[in-house]
Amino acid sequence: MKRRTLGIVLAGFMAMAALTGCAGGAKSGSTGLPKTIEVQVPAKAGGGTDVMARALTTQIAKDAGINMTVVNNTDGSGVVAMETVRTAKPDGSKILQFHTSMLIKTATGVYDKAAADDFKIIGVSKGTEKAQYVLVVSADSDMKTLDDFLAKAKGGEVKLGVETGGTSHIIAGLLAKAADLPLKYVEAGSDTEKLTALVGNTIDAALVNVNQAKQYVESGKALALGVVSNGDEGARSSVLPDVPSLQEQGVDCTFATMNLFCGPKDMSDETAKQLYDYYAAAAANDEVNKTLEPAGMAMEFLPYEDGQAAVKEQQDTLNAVIDELGLKQK
Template identity: 30%
Template sequence: MKKLKITSFFLVMILILAACGGGNNESASGTNFPTKSLELIVPYSAGGGTDAVARSFADIAKDELGRAIAVVNREGGGGAVGMQTGINSKADGYTLTVVTVELLTLPHSGLAQFSHEDLKPIALLNEDPAAITVRSDAPWDTVEEFIEDAKNKSLKVGNSGTGAIWHLAASAFEREVGVELNHVPFDGAAPAVTALLGGHIDAVAVSPAEVHTQVEAGDLKVLAVMTDNRVDSLPDVPTLKEGGIDLSIGTWRGVAAPKDIPDAEAKKLEEAFAVAAQSDEFKSTLDKFGLGYRYENSEGFSELLKSQDDIFSELIPSLDLN
């Protein structure tokens, strides 16, 4: 009888250990994640900036995960098609999506039915804030002087298209400082910068990268950047927050998973992506393409999404873009 009890005890312990994973490296969902290659959806066409960033990041991150990461382009709808595809994918950690600021702007513009809450943020990879840029011979040397002049006259500010991020950034700036600007849309940031150089408009609110060459040449000057911290490429240019203007807005790229991804898989991805995103190799890629760097983990990325979604939820409906 005693021998039978001992045998029964060990059988019970074996069953318990088996149910708990037996002390192996399995995740909470019962898999040695990842056991196969992953897919990274890029919601824009191949060859663009977002695609280039995604492919470089995937190539670096695969070494951290020990599995290949295939980049798949799902363009359409200004990013809506690819992001919706990512949202609808199986929440097992094997399908991820590169998300951009359009994750927030498209829904509030009535161009998509999803929400940032439909995804689980994993890592923020880059950020390019809006910057108030004028000609080098303009009468303003500070953003405060620019604002004061804008209170008394209609200043023309170029953007990359009505409803695009640089139009939204200039509109947010306008509301925050209490002025009325004359917004002039162009088919992209480059034509807007050309118009500024030609004296056809007074300023642009595009990214520092998009005016870097002209600033270096002495043709343009940046009065302020719309971000929490000064950007490395313009260390002498103050942020709006330094002048008491609480506005941080721009474009960015990050990686997200379907919202119901198991915690264990999400954690494994976050840890691997943290190493890849902060590597010198990835930072060099961003420098090569003239893109700004900013890494945030899942929590920090979530906070960014929430804060900027609050801005766009009020701003975009007020602009009557439809």
């Protein structure tokens, strides 16, 4: 696939002068970080992950007085970007921004390395939105409530649209496990494609992002049966606040997409922590959130010390679900 590189040069003249005056020209005198950092992003330019990466790096470049270059690298379904960073010098000059899909690729065997074991976890963030996915059916479906869905699904009669091996498929597996449902999974593509198939009655139900579902629910084309909370408290979505969570309705199914910021495994704690501090500050910046909040991408970072354990825990969960779904490549 085509790789697109866009440099973000945001330091002013005085900051650049200070950088070029550093010993050897390799490090920023004010931060100790490389004066230019390349951020590998396994996502297309203009998409949500790309928008998030650019909003964060723009602010960090200002705060740190360095240059940050976002490289949209989708080659090999993201494997090339991950390997580019894994095998890079551990000085912070090349880092990775991805999300839970990285862990899914490991669990399915698409990628033979693991974030928690083969990379330095710089930071982990979660969206401030407490429920990112919602179970929807067509407005003319005979399933009007979650109980209706569960009853019909227990009889093996529900065709649930998924993107095979994607996040919706994983959540569907968690739902099936939590409620002991013999769901029939049907390949339906992206969230937009799932919703089109739902309205066209070629699938019976789907799990889609709340932002994608909102217009269909509000226009009366789809009915939301329950949102998937990202934690044990069973919180609702701010996008669809009137829709109860699955947990509220007695189904213990949760899922949280994590944003991962990684470097080469041998990166020092000092460098990783410094990068973490800049990223966490950028995520809390009002100007950054003018971009992230309307897109439903506002985030908060876990404490630096908790990042690796959180990644390992989610990896273990995904490994188990993908094994049950039979998605592990032989």
